[in-house]
Amino acid sequence: MRDFSVVYDVDPPVRAVKNVDLEIGRGEIVGLAGESGCGKTTLAYGVQRLLRPPAVITSGSVTFHDADGTDVDLNALDAEAMRRFRWDKVSMVFQGAMNALNPVATIGSQLEDVFEVHRPDLSRAERRRAVVELLEIVKVGGARRRSYPHELSGGMRQRVMIAMALALRPQLMVMDEPTTALDVLVQREILKQISQLRHEFGFSVVFITHDLPLLLEISDRIAIMREGEIVELATAERIWNDPQHPYTQRLLASFPRLTGEKGVVAR
Ligand SMILES: Nc1ncnc2c1ncn2[C@@H]1O[C@H](COP(=O)(O)OP(=O)(O)O)[C@@H](O)[C@H]1O
Ligand SMILES: [Mg+2]
Numbered sequence: 001m002r003d004f005s006v007v008y009d010v011d012p013p014v015r016a017v018k019n020v021d022l023e024i025g026r027g028e029i030v031g032l033a034g035e036s037g038c039g040k041t042t043l044a045y046g047v048q049r050l051l052r053p054p055a056v057i058t059s060g061s062v063t064f065h066d067a068d069g070t071d072v073d074l075n076a077l078d079a080e081a082m083r084r085f086r087w088d089k090v091s092m093v094f095q096g097a098m099n100a101l102n103p104v105a106t107i108g109s110q111l112e113d114v115f116e117v118h119r120p121d122l123s124r125a126e127r128r129r130a131v132v133e134l135l136e137i138v139k140v141g142g143a144r145r146r147s148y149p150h151e152l153s154g155g156m157r158q159r160v161m162i163a164m165a166l167a168l169r170p171q172l173m174v175m176d177e178p179t180t181a182l183d184v185l186v187q188r189e190i191l192k193q194i195s196q197l198r199h200e201f202g203f204s205v206v207f208i209t210h211d212l213p214l215l216l217e218i219s220d221r222i223a224i225m226r227e228g229e230i231v232e233l234a235t236a237e238r239i240w241n242d243p244q245h246p247y248t249q250r251l252l253a254s255f256p257r258l259t260g261e262k263g264v265v266a267r
Contacts (some may be wrong), residue, residue, distance in 0.1 A: 004040075004060030006046045009053070016042040018228040024172065026067070027198060029205040031215030031236070033251070034225035040208045041095065043225070044174050048090060049074065049082055054102065064089060066173055087118055091165035093175040098157035101149040107160045108145025111135070114167045134163040139193065153188035162194070169201060176208045191218045213255050216240050224248045 001022050008014040016039045016081070024030050032040050045051045062074040066089065077085060094100065102110055111131040115122055122130065132142035138159040140152075147158055158178060165173050175194075179187040185219050192205075195218050198205055209215060215222050215236065222239045224232040224247065232245040243249045 001047060001062045002060055004043070004046065004062065006042050006051065007056050007058050009056050010044075016055075017046060017226055017228075018229075020230055022223060022230065022233070023204060025220075026171070027202050027204055028220045029195065029198060031219035031222040032206060032208045032225060033212045033215050033222060034210065036210055038225045039136050039228040040210075040225055041176055044092070044206065044208060045177050047059075047074070048086055048092060048174070050086075050092075064172075087114070088168050089170055090172045090174065091168070091170040093140060093158075093165050093173065093178045095176045095178075096181070097161045097178065098154060098181070101157060101160065103149055105156045106146050106148055107135075107140075107152070108147075111145070111160070111164060111167065112236075114164060118168055121137045125164055130167070134167060135160075137166065137197065138163045153186075155182050155190065158182060158190060162190070166197070166201070166203075170203060172204045172206070173198075174208070177210070178247050179214075180209065180211070187214065188217075194218070212251055214219070224251065 001020060004017060004020045004022075005015070006017040008016055020043060022030075027235065032043070034040055042051070042055065046055070046057055058092070064072040064074060064085075066072060072085070074082070074085070088138045101107065108128075108131050111134060112127050115127040115130055119127075131145055133146055135142045140156055140159045140163065144152070144156070152160070161178070179190055182190070190215065194205060207215065207219065210224075216239065219236045222236050224239070224245065226247050232239070232243065232248045234244070239248060240252070245253055
């Protein structure tokens with residue numbers, strides 16, 4: 001994305017995202033970190049044109065370099081093309097998504113719905129096979145397709161959401177605070193798995209969180225966002241060992257070190 005800006009047209013207007021330039025490489029995990037209210041969700045929604053009034057995109061372009069070699073200018077897509085694009089090419093796990101599952105449908109049928117809508121060429125048996133395979137991939141297990149959301153733990157429900165995001169084998173997955181409500185061990189395990197899956201399937205990930213230490217573990221590069229701007233963008237190693245921007249330094253200092261010794265990562 002180039003020079004991307006979003007304003008909430010309220011009184012007074014809120015400049016939520018300011019002239020952001022960001023490039024995500026194929027197969028890369030990019031972390032987007034910053035305090036609550038700095039514009040992370042607005043940025044993620046804006047790129048996928050999911051914003052509603054009073055949000056207005058005031059500048060910028062977003063180009064998707066498809067693996068098939070074509071460049072897609074997202075601003076040029078109509079609503080229907082954009083909708084398809086969102087599932088097929090770029091998928092999203094929303095903040096709080098695990099609570100958005102339909103409580104009265106089994107997780108298997110909810111996953112099957114994705115295929116029914118987007119892969120109408122598949123037979124019923126093929127759809128079912130695809131669902132079982134997905135549930136295996138995210139380590140929920142195929143047998144769980146008959147479970148209802150309330151029968152699963154928060155971590156399991158979040159894995160189901162990830163399965164849904166993976167269903168059509170997108171090239172980019174945007175995850176907005178996907179594990180924030182989960183306990184630390186469950187978070188870690190899910191993150192480790194996302195990292196493995198992107199090696200296996202070759203997709204890129206934008207992982208959004210206010211939890212910088214978590215990002216240091218899984219990201220290739222990290223973008224630090226503050227008041228709508230990306231103030232620093234560097235490899236995770238560089239952010240940890242040699243943060244350049246005073247805000248990044250302050251953000252790092254606000255988290256307790258994993259070891260007592262300053263500047264040493266616990267591994
Ligand atoms: N619908 C809205 N109307 C007005 N301001 C909003 C709206 N949604 C978000 N904002 C403001 O935009 C800024 C960025 O919010 P958001 O993107 O949700 O940040 P983050 O995801 O980093 O917590 C905040 O100042 C927030 O108050
Ligand atoms: Mg947010």
